[in-house]
Amino acid sequence: MPLLVATALTKDYPMNGEVVHALRGVSLTVAPGDYVAIVGPSGCGKSTLLQLLGGIDTPSAGSVALEGTRLETLGDSALTRLRLTRLGFVFQRFHLLPVLSAAENVELPMAEAGLPRDARRARARELLRYVGLEGRAGHRATQLSGGEMQRVAIARALANRPALLLADEPTGELDAATGRGILDLFRRLNDDGATIVVVTHDDRLAGEAGRVIHMLDGHIVDETRGAGR
Amino acid sequence: MNPLRNLARHPVRTALALAGIAVTTAMLLDMVLLAGGIERSFAQLLLGRGYQVRVSPRGTLPFDTEATIPGARGIAATMRRDPAVEAVAPIVGSSIHARRGDSLVTLFGYGIDPAAQALYQVTAGADLAPGDSAGLLLSAPAARVLAAAIGDTVVLVSRLDPQMAVAGSSRTVVVRGVVRWLYDARDQASVGTLVPVMQELAAFRAEDRVSAFAVRVTGDADSAAARLRAALPSLEINSVGAMVLRFRERLTYFRQLSLILGTISLGVTVLLVGTLLTITVNERRGEIATLRAIGVARGTIVRAVMLEGGALTTLGGGLGVLLGLATAEQLDRILTSFPGLPAAISFFVPDARSLALAAAVLVITGIVAGAYPAWLAARAPIAETLRTEAT
Ligand SMILES: Nc1ncnc2c1ncn2[C@@H]1O[C@H](COP(=O)(O)OP(=O)(O)O)[C@@H](O)[C@H]1O
Ligand SMILES: [Mg+2]
Numbered sequence: 001m002p003l004l005v006a007t008a009l010t011k012d013y014p015m016n017g018e019v020v021h022a023l024r025g026v027s028l029t030v031a032p033g034d035y036v037a038i039v040g041p042s043g044c045g046k047s048t049l050l051q052l053l054g055g056i057d058t059p060s061a062g063s064v065a066l067e068g069t070r071l072e073t074l075g076d077s078a079l080t081r082l083r084l085t086r087l088g089f090v091f092q093r094f095h096l097l098p099v100l101s102a103a104e105n106v107e108l109p110m111a112e113a114g115l116p117r118d119a120r121r122a123r124a125r126e127l128l129r130y131v132g133l134e135g136r137a138g139h140r141a142t143q144l145s146g147g148e149m150q151r152v153a154i155a156r157a158l159a160n161r162p163a164l165l166l167a168d169e170p171t172g173e174l175d176a177a178t179g180r181g182i183l184d185l186f187r188r189l190n191d192d193g194a195t196i197v198v199v200t201h202d203d204r205l206a207g208e209a210g211r212v213i214h215m216l217d218g219h220i221v222d223e224t225r226g227a228g229r
Numbered sequence: 230m231n232p233l234r235n236l237a238r239h240p241v242r243t244a245l246a247l248a249g250i251a252v253t254t255a256m257l258l259d260m261v262l263l264a265g266g267i268e269r270s271f272a273q274l275l276l277g278r279g280y281q282v283r284v285s286p287r288g289t290l291p292f293d294t295e296a297t298i299p300g301a302r303g304i305a306a307t308m309r310r311d312p313a314v315e316a317v318a319p320i321v322g323s324s325i326h327a328r329r330g331d332s333l334v335t336l337f338g339y340g341i342d343p344a345a346q347a348l349y350q351v352t353a354g355a356d357l358a359p360g361d362s363a364g365l366l367l368s369a370p371a372a373r374v375l376a377a378a379i380g381d382t383v384v385l386v387s388r389l390d391p392q393m394a395v396a397g398s399s400r401t402v403v404v405r406g407v408v409r410w411l412y413d414a415r416d417q418a419s420v421g422t423l424v425p426v427m428q429e430l431a432a433f434r435a436e437d438r439v440s441a442f443a444v445r446v447t448g449d450a451d452s453a454a455a456r457l458r459a460a461l462p463s464l465e466i467n468s469v470g471a472m473v474l475r476f477r478e479r480l481t482y483f484r485q486l487s488l489i490l491g492t493i494s495l496g497v498t499v500l501l502v503g504t505l506l507t508i509t510v511n512e513r514r515g516e517i518a519t520l521r522a523i524g525v526a527r528g529t530i531v532r533a534v535m536l537e538g539g540a541l542t543t544l545g546g547g548l549g550v551l552l553g554l555a556t557a558e559q560l561d562r563i564l565t566s567f568p569g570l571p572a573a574i575s576f577f578v579p580d581a582r583s584l585a586l587a588a589a590v591l592v593i594t595g596i597v598a599g600a601y602p603a604w605l606a607a608r609a610p611i612a613e614t615l616r617t618e619a620t
Contacts, residue, residue: 047616048612051612054522056521056522056611056612056615057610057611057612057613076527077526077527080521080524080525080526080527081524081526082524083522083523083524084523084524084525085524087524088523089522089523091519091615095515095516095519095522095615097516097519097520098238099234099235099237099238100234108520108523108525109523109524109525112524112525112526112529113524156523157523160524
């Protein structure tokens with residue numbers, strides 16, 4: 001069974017009395033273990049698609065099913081719960097909570113999910129080790145470099161063992177060398193079994209993915225194979 | 230999402246908000262204290278020595294006018310016949326003089342019965358013994374004015390008739406003790422003798438006049454007062470409870486005023502906290518959208534902001550209570566030094582209920598004031614907010 005099925009997604013934004021057609025009928029299936037990169041010129045609808053897949057926005061038409069659950073049938077609290085427990089989000093600008101330490105940022109989704117404190121602590125430590133930040137657990141988010149912040153954000157996204165990791169331009173704010181580290185981390189995650197959909201401008205990142213989906217003007221125009229699975 | 234850490238993000242702003250909340254809380258608290266304080270302290274004062282009924286000339290309150298009651302002994306005997314009456318304390322009050330060197334100083338003179346008195350507490354030396362016609366009690370200010378100590382001799386001079394330039398009768402007495410007269414104003418120079426001595430100095434003796442009685446009864450004071458009133462219809466006889474009620478009516482206007490001012494200060498606090506939290510929440514719209522995106526429930530976010538409002542008002546309110554109590558003490562000092570007002574009256578009486586009420590109102594305010602902006606922020610469309618607020 002596919003993990004994610006998106007069918008005929010469209011998304012229109014009203015804009016000064018006109019309508020912007022950000023997505024014009026996009027269908028996509030993601031299987032468990034897939035590493036999918038979505039590429040295309042700026043403004044072609046990549047972020048919009050990712051937001052629909054992740055249930056943080058609703059399509060104008062079409063549907064998204066995650067593990068057999070159609071997102072449009074869920075109320076706000078059920079959808080929120082699904083994002084918390086089944087999805088992991090990584091943003092271009094990290095979006096960590098500045099008042100919290102690295103470890104606390106990672107613990108936050110687990111606390112929301114109701115995990116006991118000890119279990120949270122242990123898992124946060126384990127995840128920070130996984131992303132190579134075991135020495136930075138107590139640092140405030142604001143005391144970390146961009147690459148470190150993105151690693152914390154990835155650890156946070158993994159906290160509740162999501163079925164699918166969604167990332168929007170995760171290397172967009174990072175220099176080439178730092179971005180490379182994030183690529184390696186994604187590579188390793190996928191090797192360890194994570195299903196990843198990543199939106200990117202970064203040709204290296206796209207090249208590492210198994211499937212590369214090309215978008216243009218609100219459509220999927222092509223799918224090619226990358227180096228990964 | 231730790232409220233204190235969020236507040237510490239903008240230390241100057243938070244400090245200003247705390248100061249503002251502290252000031253409005255102090256005002257709210259003072260208004261709450263003031264509204265109930267005078268009345269409570271009035272009752273405490275009147276019941277201070279356990280005498281629950283007051284007798285004064287018809288149409289007056291004790292010591293309200295110069296009017297007096299003739300035939301004191303007969304009246305006292307009539308009252309004692311009531312089985313509920315335990316003690317009858319006759320009270321004479323008059324302006325008199327005392328010699329100091331070549332001049333006369335003006336004093337307030339009380340005539341009392343040491344066996345039944347509702348007027349004073351001995352602070353040094355001894356009380357008058359029954360029948361001690363040569364004994365004198367002094368207030369501390371009187372001791373200062375007369376430069377007299379326990380054991381010293383004082384010459385009291387009767388009230389002078391300004392029409393006649395003759396000296397009145399005089400009487401030599403010995404200071405037995407220093408007392409605190411419960412109803413004295415601050416710095417009032419008062420002295421006390423046995424009733425007959427003061428009656429003589431005040432020219433009340435011939436008709437056995439006194440200024441008032443205080444009566445101690447068992448059981449219900451109101452029904453005792455009613456019986457005494459029936460037995461002595463020419464006198465004004467009231468229980469302290471009834472007097473406090475009447476006093477309370479006189480204070481209605483005052484209480485309304487402090488209620489209005491208290492409400493205003495509460496309103497200011499609500500606006501202050503609401504404004505601050507609205508600004509804070511708006512600044513954090515991006516952060517809140519992120520939390521929503523990663524699956525944090527609306528309720529969690531609203532709760533966190535409410536907690537922050539609660540923390541803010543708890544801290545600010547705590548400071549405000551301290552400030553309010555300090556201010557109340559200062560104001561009390563100013564108000565009770567009004568001439569003619571018993572120094573023992575207190576305008577601001579802290580009681581647990583007022584404090585708890587002010588605290589509860591304030592903290593609830595903080596919690597509620599934050600709820601609305603938080604709810605708005607938690608409802609904002611996530612994708613759009615992330616896009617526009619991307620930090
Ligand atoms: N909230 C919005 N309101 C109006 N237009 C939007 C909104 N979000 C996206 N768009 C428009 O939709 C199109 C696709 O945007 P986006 O998905 O962000 O593209 P990409 O991520 O590929 O750069 C763009 O033309 C963009 O301007
Ligand atoms: Mg984009």
